[in-house]
Amino acid sequence: MRTVQAWAPYPVGQPVPAGPGYARRWYVVGPDRHPAAPVLTAAGDGAPRAGAGTAVLLGTEFTPADNALLATGVRAAVRRGGRLVLLHLGAGGASLVRAALGENRALRGLTVELPARPSAAALASAARLATGDVSTAVELRVDQQGRVTGTGWRPVRLPDPVPGGAGPGLAVITGGLGGLGIRVAGVLAERDHLHPVLVDRGDPDELPPATARYLSCLSGGPTGVTVRRADLTVPAQAAAALVGLPGPVRVLVHCAGVMCHGPASGYAPEELAAAQAVKVAGLANTLAAIDSRRLRSLVVFGSMLAERPPHTLGGYALANELLRRAVPRLTAGLPGTDAVVAQWSIWSGAGMAHDLAVLPQARAMGLVPVSLRPGLRALRQLVGGGVSGPLMLLGAEGNLEEGGTGTPTYGRRGRGGLA
Numbered sequence: 001m002r003t004v005q006a007w008a009p010y011p012v013g014q015p016v017p018a019g020p021g022y023a024r025r026w027y028v029v030g031p032d033r034h035p036a037a038p039v040l041t042a043a044g045d046g047a048p049r050a051g052a053g054t055a056v057l058l059g060t061e062f063t064p065a066d067n068a069l070l071a072t073g074v075r076a077a078v079r080r081g082g083r084l085v086l087l088h089l090g091a092g093g094a095s096l097v098r099a100a101l102g103e104n105r106a107l108r109g110l111t112v113e114l115p116a117r118p119s120a121a122a123l124a125s126a127a128r129l130a131t132g133d134v135s136t137a138v139e140l141r142v143d144q145q146g147r148v149t150g151t152g153w154r155p156v157r158l159p160d161p162v163p164g165g166a167g168p169g170l171a172v173i174t175g176g177l178g179g180l181g182i183r184v185a186g187v188l189a190e191r192d193h194l195h196p197v198l199v200d201r202g203d204p205d206e207l208p209p210a211t212a213r214y215l216s217c218l219s220g221g222p223t224g225v226t227v228r229r230a231d232l233t234v235p236a237q238a239a240a241a242l243v244g245l246p247g248p249v250r251v252l253v254h255c256a257g258v259m260c261h262g263p264a265s266g267y268a269p270e271e272l273a274a275a276q277a278v279k280v281a282g283l284a285n286t287l288a289a290i291d292s293r294r295l296r297s298l299v300v301f302g303s304m305l306a307e308r309p310p311h312t313l314g315g316y317a318l319a320n321e322l323l324r325r326a327v328p329r330l331t332a333g334l335p336g337t338d339a340v341v342a343q344w345s346i347w348s349g350a351g352m353a354h355d356l357a358v359l360p361q362a363r364a365m366g367l368v369p370v371s372l373r374p375g376l377r378a379l380r381q382l383v384g385g386g387v388s389g390p391l392m393l394l395g396a397e398g399n400l401e402e403g404g405t406g407t408p409t410y411g412r413r414g415r416g417g418l419a
Contacts, residue, residue: 004370004378007392008156011149014140021131022051027080029073030057036087036114039123040130052082055130058091060116061329062322066091067269067276070318074100077107078265084109085130089116094139095306095321096272099314100264101137108135114142121146137308151307153392158381164192165384166250166296172197172242174232174286175256177204180301180347182214184253187376189223192383194251197226199241199286204229232256233277238285248294251383254283255301260315267315275319280326287330297383298339300327304392306343324390340382341390345370368395 026041034057056073058066070086070093077084077100084107086097094111101107112126125146138150171188175181176198185196196218204227207215218225230241260267260275283300302320309317324341331339348369370378370393378393 004158004374005394006156006158006378007153007394009151009153009390009392011141012152014148014150016125016146016148017128017132017134019128019132021128022133024051024053024083024131026053026055027076028055028057029069029076030055031059034059034087035089035118036123036126036130039127040087042127052080053131054080054082054084056084056086056088056093056097058086058088058093060089060091062091062093062276062325064269064273064276066093067267067272070096071267071269071272073097075265077109078104081106083107083130086111087114087126087130088112089114089118090325092321092325093318095309095317096264096267096314098137098139099309099311099317101135102309103264103311103314108133110134110136111139112142113139115144118142119144119146156391158378159385159387161191161377161380162384166192166194167384168193169248169250169294170195170197170226170245171251171253172199172245172249172286172290173253173255174199174282175254175301176200177202177207177211177215177227178255179208179211181253181255182211182218183372183376184255184379185225186214186218187380188251188253188383189218189221189225191380192251193223195223195226195247197228197242197245197249199228199230199232199238200256201229201231232282232285235285235288238282238289242286242289245290249290249292250295251297251299252286252290252295253299253301253379253383254279254286256282257301257319260319261312262315263312264314272315272318275315276322279319279323283323283326284330292334292337295334295337298327298331298334298337299379299382300324300339300341302341302343302390304343304345304394307392338384338386338388340387342379342382343390343392344375345394347375348372370395 054077097111114122122142122144125142141149171194173181173185177200188194189196228241230237232238256278258275258278302324305317306320327341346369348371
């Protein structure tokens with residue numbers, strides 16, 4: 001049977017460029033009091049040549065206002081040419097910048113994450129990276145000693161499925177009336193005997209025929225099913241939808257999401273914020289609406305595109321990047337919950353890529369889909385199996401190989417990856 005390969009991240013050391021870098025005419029987008037602002041321009045003083053540079057500076061936690069800063073910075077870099085860099089203190093934003101670099105060959109640049117309160121050594125390393133000639137698709141991180149790492153990926157074995165591993169109770173599935181969410185509900189009901197609670201803003205009376213039949217089968221099954229309609233980006237709707245459930249919530253699978261696509265320089269801040277709200281605020285509001293102290297397993301559906309954003313999908317990649325970053329913060333007070341961010345490849349047989357009929361184009365890009373049956377088996381391996389943290393989950397022929405800089409390439413075995 002075809003399988004799903006899981007990959008876990010690990011740090012890969014990166015060199016720090018020597019010297020002060022190049023003098024640049026920096027256009028800085030971000031708060032004046034950002035710790036990187038003064039050292040960024042000072043690092044290029046007196047260097048042998050000058051060039052254009054655009055720097056986006058973000059803080060420790062991403063806010064809706066940061067979408068405007070990112071959009072402004074990307075548009076300015078495309079207009080001015082030269083170099084585009086993102087320096088942030090944990091907020092994120094790398095996916096959109098990396099998409100812009102991939103879409104515009106005239107641009108060079110990188111993204112760097114600094115500690116929340118960066119030391120002088122950290123700032124000096126970040127300045128050398130920003131002002132130098134380094135250009136990479138891997139997000140770099142600088143620690144307080146000024147050391148630089150990227151992210152590599154290594155294969156890991158998922159645990160065998162444990163029927164009922166999360167204990168008896170309910171499984172809440174957001175986006176539960178979608179073609180993928182409803183199949184997640186079905187496998188958790190059939191194999192783990194959990195009562196599915198499907199939360200979706202769609203109307204259950206307007207489902208496609210195949211999905212409606214699947215819902216009917218669930219309703220007549222031994223566990224039954226509960227359907228609640230809500231826009232989970234609105235806290236009051238989330239609270240109303242999840243009140244009075246017929247038992248404790250043991251499993252939460254966050255499948256909800258919306259597509260956001262277009263050139264990286266063409267997004268309006270409102271478009272980016274809308275996609276992020278479904279992913280991040282939707283999860284936060286759902287966790288706030290249930291008794292999360294009894295939650296045993298949280299599986300968040302992310303996307304591997306957050307790590308390697310392809311052309312025209314930077315907005316979608318950014319929403320998934322911010323979701324990955326939000327999960328540790330949202331689950332910090334839940335020590336009894338295994339929380340995994342499943343950064344899937346595209347799915348075949350169900351899901352947005354299937355519904356939008358873009359699988360042929362995705363395969364042409366080197367993306368190997370996750371087939372429905374092995375993908376659902378992998379999901380069961382994540383539920384109640386003691387798995388936590390971010391994982392990349394690829395189709396059977398998918399491969400991540402580290403290059404000399406720790407850059408993962410993705411594609412079929414034996415073929416070039418997605419650059």
